[in-house]
Amino acid sequence: MAGRNHLYVPGPTNIPDEVLSAMHVPSEDHRSPIFPELFKPLLEDLKKVFKTETGHSFIFPATGTAGWEIALTNTLSPGDKVLIYRFGQFSHLWAAMAKRLDFEVIVIERPWGEGIPLDDLEARLKEDGKHEIKAILATHNETATGVTSDIGGVRKAMDAAGHPALLFVDGVSSIASIDFRMDEWGVDGAISGSQKGFMLPAGAALVAFSQKAIAACDTAQSRRAFLDLKDQLASNKDGYTPYTPSIPMLYGLRKALDLLLEEGLENVYARHYRLAEGTRKAIAAWGLELCAKPGFESNTVSAVVVPAGKDARDVIATAYSKYNISLGAGLNEVAGKVFRIGHVGDMNDVSMLGAIAGVEMALLDNGFDIKAGSGVAAAIEYYRTTA
Structure with missing residues (x-):
């Protein structure tokens, strides 16, 4: 045809020609003295898209699904309770992952076509007087049903209940496209992927974590290896990665971030x-x-x-x-x-x-x-x- x-x-999504051109690069040494000149600014500019000044951004050679696992296993221990509202395929899959990782998952069913009910969330958190729920898993934009939930409202519900749970947000199909405010909304783990609003091929999990979430890594007992945030932190501080990155993806991300920030x-x-x-x-x-x-x-x-x-x-x-x-x-x-x-x-x-x-x-x-x-x-x- x-x-x-x-x-x-x-x-x-469609990849801009400028991004495709930027990705057409020869192989490069990711341990070279000049690699940090590419990598460090990417981490800083990602924070601008997540709208965080106090958190850390990370680039994993993975997908948004891996971002779910990064959030869970780096901050929680097996048997910890997490709460999620199920109202579409991707909230369904995140809940299923949490169960497979041996967390106690409280799944609240909602009609497919609705989002997170804020009054219900506040009430459930107030009932959890012993603070047994350790994390809220919130799907910001449920791609299967075209539903966007109010994450700022989720934070208000948590604060009204005086609940200290971590707030993890699936922003795979929202971040870099729909208003997202990590610091203002008190998001502890923001999860996105390269293939939607960032206008890149699939293959990068773009995530950001609060200081509270990073501190939780010290006590979390879940097993992790490739997706360990501590390995990333140790390497990223010097402008490197703990294992081989996709160099073309990084150059594409550089151009994509330039386009997003130039547009505003x-x-x-x-x-x-x-x-x-x-x-x-x-x-x-x-x-x-x-x-x-x-x-x-x-x-x-x-x-x-x-x-x-x-x-x-x-x-x-x-x-x-x-x-x-x-x-x-x-x-x-x-x-x-x-x-x-x-x-x-x-x-x-x-x-x-x-x-x-x-x-x-x-x-x-x-x-x-x-x-x-x-x-x-x-x-x-x-x-x-x-x-």
């Missing part, structure tokens, strides 16, 4: 809101609904619910085979019930209109009762009048 594949999944993080957040809002206007014009309930809508991914009698997988298959557009599939409990439109990373109004047009054609091809041009027109009107 002529032309490129158009990637409108919520990750991996507040402008990055505003652009993602625009991309999402135009998409939501189109979805409403088609007469379809989001999986996310009002107030929980994500600015990086929209999970669109198909009517009864329709299968979202047919829309995805048509979009890919006929129009060369990649959309996200429904996962687990919403498999076949939703398709996902990613609006994250290196995108603008016009590229988003391409996604909306491709989805609209696939919907029409699959017999959806929509008017041709309705979604595109709604998005155009929004983008044109709010530019």
Whole structure:
């Protein structure tokens, strides 16, 4: 098929040409005297994206999933209680990991389409008078359902309950795209990955930890080796890594951080809101609904619910085979019930209109009762009048 594949999944995202070019480098000695000139500024600039001045940032040759494990095993001991709300595939997987690592996991089920209920969280923490819960695992942006939770509100609930638990946040599909404030929100472990808002290939776990979390490493009894924060701290202070890094990934990250900081993080957040809002206007014009309930809508991914009698997988298959557009599939409990439109990373109004047009054609091809041009027109009107 002529032309490129158009990637409108919520990750991996499109990689800017400048980042691709920056990654095209020869092999390099990661023990050379000049390596710290590359590596140390990366750690400092990552802190700007996480919005922390007091925490430490880390780069692991891994993924966001490894970031979950880094947070858990470096700060906790087997048998420790952790609390997590399950309302999508990724909160589900994080809870499952915690169980496999021998923590006592309190899983609170919520409807898929909602996020963390702050009143319920505060009440449960107040009931935990002995402070047996050692960590809260909060999914900031649930990619499977297009739901964003209020992490600032989570911190307020914890403070209102006077609870000392660690706060770990899965920000894989939010950090570098949606407003995130590590220090202000009292986040102890912020977890992200390279392949979404950072506009890189998959392969780097980009994480940051508070001083409180790092201090917990001294008493944590969980076994760890490759993912040990202490090994990173010992090497990072001199500008090195404890094992061989991906040099192309580091050069790509350098360029990606430059692009994000040059645009300005507040402008990055505003652009993602625009991309999402135009998409939501189109979805409403088609007469379809989001999986996310009002107030929980994500600015990086929209999970669109198909009517009864329709299968979202047919829309995805048509979009890919006929129009060369990649959309996200429904996962687990919403498999076949939703398709996902990613609006994250290196995108603008016009590229988003391409996604909306491709989805609209696939919907029409699959017999959806929509008017041709309705979604595109709604998005155009929004983008044109709010530019």
